[in-house]
Amino acid sequence: xxxxxxxxxxxxxxxxxxxxxxxxxxxxxxxxxxxxxxxxxxxxxxxxxxxxxxxxxxxxxxxxxxxxxxxxxxxxxxxxxxxxxxxxxxxxxxxxxxxxxxxxxxxxxxxxxxxxxxxxxxxxxxxxxxxxxxxxxxxxxxxxxxxxxxxxxxxxxxxxxxxxxxxxxxxxxxxxxxxxxxxxxxxxxxxxxxxxxxxxxxxxxxxxxxxxxxxxxxxxxxxxxxxxxxxxxxxxxxxxxxxxxxxxxxxxxxxxxxxxxxxxxxxxxxxxxxxxxxxxxxxxxxxxxxxxxxxxxxxxxxxxxxxxxxxxxxxxxxxxxxxxxxxxxxxxxxxxxxxxxxxxxxxxxxxxxxxxxxxxxxxxxxxxxxxxxxxxxxxxxxxxxxxxxxxxxxxxxxxxxxxxxxxxxxxxxxxxxxxxxxxxxxxxxxxxxxxxxxxxxxxxxxxxxxxxxxxxxxxxxxxxxxxxxxxxxxxxxxxxxxxxxxxxxxxxxxxxxxxx
Numbered sequence: 433x434x435x436x437x438x439x440x441x442x443x444x445x446x447x448x449x450x451x452x453x454x455x456x457x458x459x460x461x462x463x464x465x466x467x468x469x470x471x472x473x474x475x476x477x478x479x480x481x482x483x484x485x486x487x488x489x490x491x492x493x494x495x496x497x498x499x500x501x502x503x504x505x506x507x508x509x510x511x512x513x514x515x516x517x518x519x520x521x522x523x524x525x526x527x528x529x530x531x532x533x534x535x536x537x538x539x540x541x542x543x544x545x546x547x548x549x550x551x552x553x554x555x556x557x558x559x560x561x562x563x564x565x566x567x568x569x570x571x572x573x574x575x576x577x578x579x580x581x582x583x584x585x586x587x588x589x590x591x592x593x594x595x596x597x598x599x600x601x602x603x604x605x606x607x608x609x610x611x612x613x614x615x616x617x618x619x620x621x622x623x624x625x626x627x628x629x630x631x632x633x634x635x636x637x638x639x640x641x642x643x644x645x646x647x648x649x650x651x652x653x654x655x656x657x658x659x660x661x662x663x664x665x666x667x668x669x670x671x672x673x674x675x676x677x678x679x680x681x682x683x684x685x686x687x688x689x690x691x692x693x694x695x696x697x698x699x700x701x702x703x704x705x706x707x708x709x710x711x712x713x714x715x716x717x718x719x720x721x722x723x724x725x726x727x728x729x730x731x732x733x734x735x736x737x738x739x740x741x742x743x744x745x746x747x748x749x750x751x752x753x754x755x756x757x758x759x760x761x762x763x764x765x766x767x768x769x770x771x772x773x774x775x776x777x778x779x780x781x782x783x784x785x786x787x788x789x790x791x792x793x794x795x796x797x798x799x800x801x802x803x804x805x806x807x808x809x810x811x812x813x814x815x816x817x818x819x820x821x822x823x824x825x826x827x828x829x830x831x832x833x834x835x836x837x838x839x840x841x842x843x844x845x846x847x848x849x850x851x852x853x854x855x856x857x858x859x860x861x862x863x864x865x866x867x868x869x870x871x872x873x874x875x876x877x878x879x880x881x882x883x884x885x886x887x888x889x890x891x892x893x894x895x896x897x898x899x900x901x902x903x904x905x906x907x908x909x910x911x912x913x914x915x916x917x918x919x920x921x922x923x924x925x926x927x928x929x930x931x932x
Contacts, residue, residue, distance in 0.1 A: 470504040479509055499574050506572050516570040517541035523575050542569055623648055635661035640676045650681040659687040663694040675699045718742055726751035749774035787811055795819045809833055834858050843868035855879035867891040878902040888912040901926055
């Protein structure tokens with residue numbers, strides 16, 4: 433009978449032989465471009481780090497080789513782990529079996545035990561925990577519960593629930609050692625006691641709906657060096673004076689690791705000056721008391737979305753001029769905002785919302801907003817000049833502004849689909865080249881009480897479906913109106929006399 437040492441020796445020989453055969457496989461990279469992508473993914477996995485837990489997501493449209501690349505990485509590196517498992521087509525598997533059955537399949541593979549039965553008792557979980565302790569594991573979940581829709585990552589409820597349970601059970605008794613905090617009572621306990629927060633805290637998600645007013649110390653985040661996600665929000669209807677978390681002594685520090693910062697009702701005038709936002713992707717300070725983000729320019733090169741809506745004390749956008757990757761900027765109801773020169777070089781900006789910025793009189797003339805598609809200036813009652821800041825604009829909302837005329841340069845807006853000029857009471861005329869707007873689908877002129885004429889449409893505006901001219905001063909329909917696809921034409925309350 434072969435002894436234990438000999439069995440281990442034979443097992444090691446078999447594993448080493450298998451490893452070498454895998455490396456010599458002629459089909460290691462089954463197609464062009466796979467090798468470079470495989471190596472890139474391997475670099476992200478950091479296989480050389482033995483004590484690091486690493487999670488990497490591979491996303492993209494169907495058929496581009498996500499599974500192929502993942503399988504290559506798996507086959508090339510599985511021998512460096514104590515246990516490994518490649519679960520194919522997780523979504524399809526879940527149609528045939530429960531998530532508990534799939535979990536059992538995963539654990540049997542990781543522990544190399546086909547007879548393993550996973551129970552629901554605490555004792556069974558403890559046994560599994562002991563068996564998996566100190567093991568280096570490699571798990572690939574193919575076509576799993578995370579999907580992509582309209583460029584948004586969406587997670588199945590089961591996966592979200594499982595993640596929350598894992599996060600909670602990782603340290604039931606010691607709150608400060610959990611990676612992510614969601615329980616309001618636990619979070620409030622940490623916020624009240626600055627010594628509770630640790631460098632293990634990576635995410636805080638607090639719904640303030642049922643939280644009473646609290647005063648936080650200025651050094652509340654000093655020990656949370658690795659905090660990446662901070663979200664203080666309110667699911668119920670927000671009240672302007674409803675700032676639950678107060679900082680009477682100011683705020684000394686935000687961790688430089690922050691990627692997501694959402695603080696609804698942020699109580700201070702500024703963000704900490706020593707905060708380096710170079711990793712920040714999302715900044716949401718709706719209903720805040722902020723007057724200015726920073727007093728000096730900051731490296732905001734990774735920012736994609738900024739929302740400062742209803743921050744009624746905001747004076748300018750200082751600190752954002754380097755945000756060249758910014759895609760969405762929401763400044764709705766920032767009533768004190770008088771200028772926004774910092775937007776000039778935001779070349780990736782797609783949506784700019786300045787609705788009800790009552791002090792805003794103009795936009796910068798020389799801008800590099802080549803990606804801008806939606807511009808909302810509704811209710812900017814002091815805005816006089818018609819903005820022409822991007823030739824790629826698709827939706828332009830100027831309702832309730834003081835715009836007096838539409839320039840002929842509007843003819844260059846070849847992608848413009850929606851133009852809303854409702855209740856522009858100072859508007860007196862439209863340019864003769866209006867028919868050049870071949871993509872225009874919806875034109876709203878209702879309530880333009882000083883608009884007395886509408887230009888002849890000498891070329892077919894075949895895309896125009898809706899034309900609203902209610903309560904204008906137009907007294908005669910033009911002789912030429914080539915609008916072959918017009919579905920709704922309304923002129924109620926106007927002075928139109930001749931429809932021929």
